[in-house]
Amino acid sequence: MKALTVVKGVVAPMDRSNVDTDMIIPKQFLKSIKRSGFGPNLFDELRYLDEGQPGMDNSTRPLNPDFALNQPRYQGASILLSRANFGCGSSREHAPWALEDFGFRVVIASSFADIFYNNCFKNGVLPIVVEETQIDRWFQQMAALEGFSLTVDLPNQKIIEDGGQEVDFDVDEFRKHCLVNGLDDIGLTLQDADKIKEYELQRAQIHPWVFGQIK
Amino acid sequence: MAQTLYDKLWDAHVVSQREDGTALIYIDRQLLHEVTSPQAFEGLRLAGRKPWRLDTNIATPDHNVPTTKTERDSGIDGISDQISKIQVKTLDENCQDFGVREFDMNDVNQGIVHVMGPEQGATLPGMTIVCGDSHTSTHGAMGALAFGIGTSEVEHVLATQCLIQRKMKNMRIRVDGDVNPSVTAKDIVLYIIGKIGTAGGTGYAIEFAGSAIAALSMEGRMTVCNMAIEAGARAGMVAVDQTTIDYFKGRPFAPKGEQWEAASAYWASLVSDADAVFDKEIELNAADIEPQVTWGTSPEMVLGVNACVPDPEDATDPVQKAGIQRALQYMGLSAGQNIKDIQLDRVFIGSCTNSRIEDLRAAAEVAKGKTVAKTLKQALVVPGSGLVKKQAEAEGLDKIFIEAGFEWREPGCSMCLAMNADKLGQGEHCASTSNRNFEGRQGFGGRTHLVSPAMAAAAAIAGHFVDIGQ
Numbered sequence: 071m072k073a074l075t076v077v078k079g080v081v082a083p084m085d086r087s088n089v090d091t092d093m094i095i096p097k098q099f100l101k102s103i104k105r106s107g108f109g110p111n112l113f114d115e116l117r118y119l120d121e122g123q124p125g126m127d128n129s130t131r132p133l134n135p136d137f138a139l140n141q142p143r144y145q146g147a148s149i150l151l152s153r154a155n156f157g158c159g160s161s162r163e164h165a166p167w168a169l170e171d172f173g174f175r176v177v178i179a180s181s182f183a184d185i186f187y188n189n190c191f192k193n194g195v196l197p198i199v200v201e202e203t204q205i206d207r208w209f210q211q212m213a214a215l216e217g218f219s220l221t222v223d224l225p226n227q228k229i230i231e232d233g234g235q236e237v238d239f240d241v242d243e244f245r246k247h248c249l250v251n252g253l254d255d256i257g258l259t260l261q262d263a264d265k266i267k268e269y270e271l272q273r274a275q276i277h278p279w280v281f282g283q284i285k
Numbered sequence: 286m287a288q289t290l291y292d293k294l295w296d297a298h299v300v301s302q303r304e305d306g307t308a309l310i311y312i313d314r315q316l317l318h319e320v321t322s323p324q325a326f327e328g329l330r331l332a333g334r335k336p337w338r339l340d341t342n343i344a345t346p347d348h349n350v351p352t353t354k355t356e357r358d359s360g361i362d363g364i365s366d367q368i369s370k371i372q373v374k375t376l377d378e379n380c381q382d383f384g385v386r387e388f389d390m391n392d393v394n395q396g397i398v399h400v401m402g403p404e405q406g407a408t409l410p411g412m413t414i415v416c417g418d419s420h421t422s423t424h425g426a427m428g429a430l431a432f433g434i435g436t437s438e439v440e441h442v443l444a445t446q447c448l449i450q451r452k453m454k455n456m457r458i459r460v461d462g463d464v465n466p467s468v469t470a471k472d473i474v475l476y477i478i479g480k481i482g483t484a485g486g487t488g489y490a491i492e493f494a495g496s497a498i499a500a501l502s503m504e505g506r507m508t509v510c511n512m513a514i515e516a517g518a519r520a521g522m523v524a525v526d527q528t529t530i531d532y533f534k535g536r537p538f539a540p541k542g543e544q545w546e547a548a549s550a551y552w553a554s555l556v557s558d559a560d561a562v563f564d565k566e567i568e569l570n571a572a573d574i575e576p577q578v579t580w581g582t583s584p585e586m587v588l589g590v591n592a593c594v595p596d597p598e599d600a601t602d603p604v605q606k607a608g609i610q611r612a613l614q615y616m617g618l619s620a621g622q623n624i625k626d627i628q629l630d631r632v633f634i635g636s637c638t639n640s641r642i643e644d645l646r647a648a649a650e651v652a653k654g655k656t657v658a659k660t661l662k663q664a665l666v667v668p669g670s671g672l673v674k675k676q677a678e679a680e681g682l683d684k685i686f687i688e689a690g691f692e693w694r695e696p697g698c699s700m701c702l703a704m705n706a707d708k709l710g711q712g713e714h715c716a717s718t719s720n721r722n723f724e725g726r727q728g729f730g731g732r733t734h735l736v737s738p739a740m741a742a743a744a745a746i747a748g749h750f751v752d753i754g755q
C-alpha cells in the first residue's frame with residue numbers, strides 16, 4: 071500500500087450527501103478481476119453523458135460539462151470534499167480503488183459509511199470526518215477561489231488552510247500507523263499466529279461444530 | 286454484568302484485545318463470490334500465502350451468472366458476456382487452486398450467497414460470518430455476528446482467519462404489536478429505515494426485537510437483517526429462539542447428533558440479558574406500518590402506499606430540499622403525486638432480500654389466476670438458489686407465475702444490480718423486491734421502487750402500485 075503522510079492539493083467538490091458506492095463506481099466495472107484501472111470510470115454516470123462499459127475508450131466519450139470533476143479548475147485535485155454518509159451502500163473496494171486511481175488521496179465529509187471508511191485505509195486513501203459547518207465554509211471558499219487547496223498532515227492530524235488556520239481531526243492510532251508507513255496489515259496479524267492457534271484450540275473444545283464441517 | 290446479544294457474540298470471538306481499543310476477532314465462516322474475491326486470491330498468490338483454514342470458506346458465483354435457461358444449460362462457456370465469463374471462471378479456478386469448497390454455476394446448491402449460506406446450514410447461530418458483500422448482515426437473523434467486508438479484508442480472513450475490528454455500539458429497535466395481514470418483513474424494515482434514515486445505524490450493531498420481529502419466520506428475519514446495512518449498520522441481528530433452532534435442524538452443514546445437542550443448547554443462550562443496556566433504543570408500533578413503497582433514490586425515501594410523493598418546498602433543510610428535488614427529477618415524478626399512480630415498466634421479484642421460498646409463495650398467492658398488465662414490458666421471478674427453485678417447482682409456483690405472464694428464471698442476483706443481462710432501460714420504472722434504489726442500480730437511468738414480494742406481484746397485475754391491504 072502507498073504510504074500517506076502529508077497531502078497538499080486542490081480540493082474538488084462532490085456537493086451532496088449519501089454519495090453511494092454505486093455512484094462512485096458503477097457495477098459494470100466490477101467485472102474486472104484486477105485492482106487497478108478504475109480511475110477513468112470514477113463517478114462514471116455523472117461524469118459522462120453516455121453509458122460506460124468496461125473496455126471502452128473513455129477519452130472519446132462525451133463528458134458532462136456540468137460535472138465538477140470535468141471542469142478545468144479542478145484538474146489534478148487530490149482532495150475530495152463531500153457531505154454526510156459518504157460511501158454508503160455496497161462493500162465494493164472498487165470504490166476506494168477508483169478514487170485512488172483517479173488521484174484522490176483524501177476524502178473529507180461530515181460522516182462516512184462504515185465499510186467504505188474501513189476500505190479506504192487499506193488502499194492508501196484517508197477519509198476525514200469534519201463538522202458540517204466547517205465543510206460549508208470550505209464549499210463557499212472553493213466556489214469563490216479557483217485553485218482552492220488544503221494541506222492534510224496525517225502524522226499531526228491537522229488540515230491546514232493556505233492562510234494557516236488549522237482544523238484538527240481524529241484517526242484511529244493503528245490505522246494511522248499502517249497508512250503513514252504503508253504497512254500490509256496481514257503481515258502484522260500473522261505476527262499473532264500463536265494467539266490465533268491457541269484461540270482455535272480452546273474454541274474447538276467448547277464449540278467443535280464450528281470446525282471441520284465444510285469439506 | 287448484563288450483556289447484549291452483540292456483546293456475547295463479540296466476547297466469544299476475541300483472540301486478543303489491543304491497547305488502542307481494537308481487537309483481533311476470529312471469523313468462523315467466510316462466504317465467497319466471484320465479484321469481490323479475485324483480487325483477494327491474487328493477493329494471496331503474490332504474497333505466497335495459503336488460506337489459514339480451508340473448512341471455513343464456501344464459495345458460489347451469483348452476481349454475474351445469467352438467469353436464462355439456455356445460457357445456463359451451456360455452462361460457463363454459455364455466458365455470453367465475455368467479461369462476466371472470465372470472472373465466473375476465475376472463481377472456479379481460484380477455488381480449485383486453493384482447495385475452497387464451491388457450488389459452481391450449475392450445481393443445484395448454487396444461489397445468492399446469502400440465500401445459500403443459511404439454507405445449507407453453512408452459516409449458523411453464534412458464528413462470526415463475513416463476505417465481501419454488504420448484505421452479509423442477512424445472517425444476523427439467526428443470532429450470529431455477520432457483516433460485509435471489502436476485498437482486502439477478504440484476503441485478510443483467507444490468510445489469518447481473523448479481522449482487526451473495533452467494537453461497534455449497541456442499538457436495539459423494538460417493533461411491538463401485530464402487523465396488518467398485508468404487511469410483511471420487507472415493509473417492517475423499509476418503515477424502520479424511513480424512520481431512522483440511511484445513516485441512522487452507522488457505527489452500531491442493531492438488534493431487531495419486539496413481538497412483531499419474534500413473530501417472523503427465519504425468512505422474514507433474514508429480510509429485516511438484510512437491510513440493516515441500508516440503515517447504515519454493518520450488522521443487524523435477531524436473538525435465537527425456537528424458530529431459529531428448528532430452522533437449522535437437519536441442514537447439510539449443521540451439526541448432528543451429540544454436537545447438535547451441545548450446539549442448540551449454546552445457541553439458546555444467544556439473547557440479550559433482560560437488564561442489558563443499549564447505547565440507543567428505538568421503539569416502533571407494528572400497527573402503524575402500511576405496505577411500503579420507495580419513491581426516491583435512497584431507501585430512506587419511503588412511504589406507505591397510500592401516501593403522496595413529497596414536495597421539496599416542504600423541506601426546511603436546504604441539503605434535504607436539494608436531495609428531494611434531485612430524486613424527483615431522477616425518478617421522473619412530480620411533487621405531491623399519488624404513489625399509486627406511478628406507472629410501471631418492469632417488475633422484479635428476487636434478490637437476497639426476497640427470493641426465498643416464502644417470498645415466492647407470497648407473490649404466487651397474489652398472482653394466482655391473474656394476468657400481468659399489458660402495459661408491462663417484463664415481470665421477472667428469480668429464485669434465490671437452485672434449491673429454492675426446486676422447492677417452488679415442486680409446489681407448482683412456477684406454473685402460477687408462468688401462466689400469469691411472469692418469466693421464471695435460474696437463480697442469481699439478476700436485476701438486483703444488473704451485472705448480467707437483466708436490467709432496466711433508461712427512465713423505466715420498476716417495482717423491485719431488492720434492497721437498493723440508488724441511481725442506476727438496476728440499469729443506467731433505471732428507476733427503482735423497493736417493495737415486498739406481495740406488493741410487487743400485485744403491481745405487476747395492476748401495472749401500478751395498489752393498496753394490497755384493501
Ligand code: SF4
Nearest residue numbers: 420636637698701702
Ligand atoms: S442479490 Fe443484490 S444485494 Fe444481494 S448479494 Fe446479490 S447483488 Fe448484492
